[in-house]
Amino acid sequence: MWLGAALFFSASVAPNIFRVLRGADLANASSLAGAIISPLLSVLNRAGFEIAIFLLVMSFFLTAGQTLIWRVAHLISLAVMATTTAVGHWVIAARMVALRAAMTLPIDQISPSDERRVAFDGLHRYSVMVFAVAVLAAAVAFLLIGLNRKPSRPRHLI
DSSP states (O other), X not given: OHHHHHHHIIIIIHHHHHHHHHHTTOTXXXXXXXXXXXXXXXXXXXXXXXXXXXXXXXXXXXXXXXXXXXXXXXXXXXXXXXXXXXXXXXXXXXXXXXXXXXXXXXXXXXXXXXXXXXXXXXXXXXHHHXXXXXHHHHHHHHHHHHXXXXXXXXXXXX
């Protein structure tokens, strides 16, 4: 479910919020879009972290009997998902919030050459990249779970 929500958010929600608000020629369109998107991304990052940690713990029990390479690949993909969602939320987003607070004006009114705006834009790029890595890691974990399932034995009807 998290993977679907993350893909929907990345491919549809975030770009459309920015497109609609900027298309309305609002003076602070980016600030408004960020105010909508930031809490949504926060929920996705926290949920992704919690889900990845839960699946990491469970995978020690659920992957018993699988080949070592499958188990390691599964554990690595979940560890990457946990790490990237944690970094995205507790490091990158926290720094972006601090930078926005340091800018007394909405970000739309800050010069693109202002060092705070340059730092913010750089963090935004990192945020997008880190979230993309989390989504890819979740997709790998999902595929590994699906591909390594042993077919169940057919039960005879009585």
